[in-house]
Amino acid sequence: MKQRAARGPAGALADKIHRYRGAILLVSIPFLLVSFVLFLLPRSPAVPFLSAGRKIVPGGGGGAAADAGSKSYAVIFDAGSSGSRVHVYCFDENLDLLHIGVEIELFIQKKPGLSAFAKDPQEAANSLIPLLAKAESVVPAELREKTPIRVGATAGLRALGAETSEKILQAVRDLLNSKSSLKFQPDWVSVLDGTQEGAFQWVTINYLLGKLGKTHSDTVGVVDLGGGSVQMAYAISEEDAAKAPKVADGEDTYVKQLFLKGTKYYLYVHSYLHYGLLAARAEILKAGGDYSTCILNGYNGKYKYGDDVYKASAAPSGASLSKCRSDAVKALKVDEPVCTHMKCTFGGIWNGGGGDGQKNLFVASFFFDRAAEAGFIDPKVPVAKVRPSDFEKAAKRACKLNVDDAKVTYSRVSVENLPFLCMDLVYQYTLLVDGFALDPHQEITLVKQVQYGDAFVEAAWPLGSAIEVASSA
Numbered sequence: 001m002k003q004r005a006a007r008g009p010a011g012a013l014a015d016k017i018h019r020y021r022g023a024i025l026l027v028s029i030p031f032l033l034v035s036f037v038l039f040l041l042p043r044s045p046a047v048p049f050l051s052a053g054r055k056i057v058p059g060g061g062g063g064a065a066a067d068a069g070s071k072s073y074a075v076i077f078d079a080g081s082s083g084s085r086v087h088v089y090c091f092d093e094n095l096d097l098l099h100i101g102v103e104i105e106l107f108i109q110k111k112p113g114l115s116a117f118a119k120d121p122q123e124a125a126n127s128l129i130p131l132l133a134k135a136e137s138v139v140p141a142e143l144r145e146k147t148p149i150r151v152g153a154t155a156g157l158r159a160l161g162a163e164t165s166e167k168i169l170q171a172v173r174d175l176l177n178s179k180s181s182l183k184f185q186p187d188w189v190s191v192l193d194g195t196q197e198g199a200f201q202w203v204t205i206n207y208l209l210g211k212l213g214k215t216h217s218d219t220v221g222v223v224d225l226g227g228g229s230v231q232m233a234y235a236i237s238e239e240d241a242a243k244a245p246k247v248a249d250g251e252d253t254y255v256k257q258l259f260l261k262g263t264k265y266y267l268y269v270h271s272y273l274h275y276g277l278l279a280a281r282a283e284i285l286k287a288g289g290d291y292s293t294c295i296l297n298g299y300n301g302k303y304k305y306g307d308d309v310y311k312a313s314a315a316p317s318g319a320s321l322s323k324c325r326s327d328a329v330k331a332l333k334v335d336e337p338v339c340t341h342m343k344c345t346f347g348g349i350w351n352g353g354g355g356d357g358q359k360n361l362f363v364a365s366f367f368f369d370r371a372a373e374a375g376f377i378d379p380k381v382p383v384a385k386v387r388p389s390d391f392e393k394a395a396k397r398a399c400k401l402n403v404d405d406a407k408v409t410y411s412r413v414s415v416e417n418l419p420f421l422c423m424d425l426v427y428q429y430t431l432l433v434d435g436f437a438l439d440p441h442q443e444i445t446l447v448k449q450v451q452y453g454d455a456f457v458e459a460a461w462p463l464g465s466a467i468e469v470a471s472s473a
């Protein structure tokens, strides 16, 4: 019998395994059988989201850090018209959010947005470098090549037109190609269509509230007022979805089907380009003559939006709430074109039919910002329950002031926004009650962040995009 060379502890162990191999096999067969059967058991069906992918388990509370193997990161840039922002998220294997350091997401924003560099695409791309560097620094080096990075441009770039926006996007793709160590695909740098932006925002808010997987009646609706566009999205019944008007080729459909945690949602979503807060100022001033009854008394200046410059001068008698309101209603084109559907919001757009999915509205972005600056909500709270009539009351107060008194009264309002405070508040009230036909006294929730476990997450569309890209990994 061949003498085995003396071997160390590992060799002794190997000898023991060899000697008792029969018994080991006998014991391990049932375990192997059980794990094979478990693997075959139907798990909740793979739940594709906006695209096919692994099941979504909704957020329920910032899980403790999972081991590195099951962690996945996502880096999403929100290239908005009024600024660029980067969000970094970390998910566990159930797509629950995990902490990144002490926070639950990395969120950094900077102004101006990409559309401010319309004439210099390279400058536009370079403006993202500081955000990219910070984003990469929080992703563990060993995970970077597996971490998707997406850049979603919104109404700001939509308004620039295809040629100019594409030059900026290509400069961003070249930058990511050359400077980023993250997982990048050219089509992950794009102009989000407005319905995608609205759908992602709806997923973000309902994910953070733990409502994904519930019936459509238990979900909340969202309104997101950006600078260039405003989105509304809420879940409707299958019956109402069947009544959705057909749209012309190339136009966004009114209803998207989403599959989230085994539940099929029919999401009514529409984005109104040129009706974001900053774009609406141009629409209102365009309609005016030598002066605007929406501009605070004492101001005589100009308003630049995109490549256009508008006269922005106060009327001799100063701002007038009632006159400004009629200018805002005119700008909304509430009755043009004539509504050919069952019911419309404004601009001839179908209103989605309403219903339980719209009864709770979470209203974000500039709605929250102006309410905080006008002082009727605390800027330090993440959410605040208000009524559309609060915007009217705040407008009544602001429109009476001249720009010098307003500077004292509204210390949180920036110098460039001050002359437009009356206009912004009047427009926001008009958008809610004349545009979206909300009851002036119904309760709505202004939201900046949503509590998630022991932390707060930004109430913005990038999380919805991160969930989609992480669930299709």
Ligand SMILES: Nc1nc2c(ncn2[C@@H]2O[C@H](COP(=O)(O)OP(=O)(O)OP(=O)(O)O)[C@@H](O)[C@H]2O)c(=O)[nH]1
Residues within 6 Å of the ligand: 078, 079, 080, 081, 082, 083, 085, 109, 113, 153, 154, 155, 156, 157, 224, 225, 226, 227, 228, 229, 276, 365, 366, 369, 448, 458, 459, 460
């Ligand atoms: N705290 C916080 N503020 C945000 C976030 N996203 C946008 N905002 C703010 O909300 C306001 C409107 O931003 P957006 O809704 O992105 O609008 P926009 O940047 O003009 O982009 P468009 O959609 O292109 O019009 C700005 O004051 C932003 O600073 C976010 O994720 N967190």
